[in-house]
Amino acid sequence: MEAMVCRTPAEIENDFKARGRRPSAVEVECLYAVRDEWVGRLATQGAIEVDDLEKLDRLGRFRVADELWGKCSAAAQSRLLDDPHHFVRSVAFLSDFASNSLGNRGGVIA
Numbered sequence: 032m033e034a035m036v037c038r039t040p041a042e043i044e045n046d047f048k049a050r051g052r053r054p055s056a057v058e059v060e061c062l063y064a065v066r067d068e069w070v071g072r073l074a075t076q077g078a079i080e081v082d083d084l085e086k087l088d089r090l091g092r093f094r095v096a097d098e099l100w101g102k103c104s105a106a107a108q109s110r111l112l113d114d115p116h117h118f119v120r121s122v123a124f125l126s127d128f129a130s131n132s133l134g135n136r137g138g139v140i141a
Contacts, residue, residue, distance in 0.1 A: 040066045044088035066091045070098070079103045081110050089116040100126035 038046075043062050047054045054062070070091055073079050079102045084092055095103065096111045096119055103111065111123035 038065070039086040040069055040088040040091045041086055062088070066094075070094050073102070074099055076102065079107050081106050083107070084110055089114075089119055092116070092119045093122055096123040096126050100130060 040062060043058075043065060047058070047062075066088060069087060073083055073095060076083070079095060079099060081104070084095065084107055087095065092111060092114055093116075095107075096114075100108065100111075100123070108123070108127065111119060112127065114120050114123065
């Protein structure tokens with residue numbers, strides 16, 4: 032399990048898919064912990080770029096789109112809006128809509 036700690040969430044998720052079997056509970060817990068660490072680091076950065084997103088798995092990208100949308104560069108926001116996974120695209124769309132609505136309507140989503 033320690034070998035996973037140095038890997039990115041995207042690498043861990045891709046390894047799960049390549050093996051063709053479900054990960055163990057310990058492996059899933061490890062992925063969650065690594066994802067939390069990576070998203071936590073991104074939260075402390077000034078801006079989130081496309082390169083940062085490529086290191087995340089789909090649930091990490093989902094969290095960035097949901098929780099850290101305002102920290103994303105225009106290119107990163109565009110990448111999230113075009114993400115291969117529909118959950119990520121959906122929350123990115125909602126975050127984009129909310130940020131534009133809040134800015135244009137004084138804090139009220141219509």
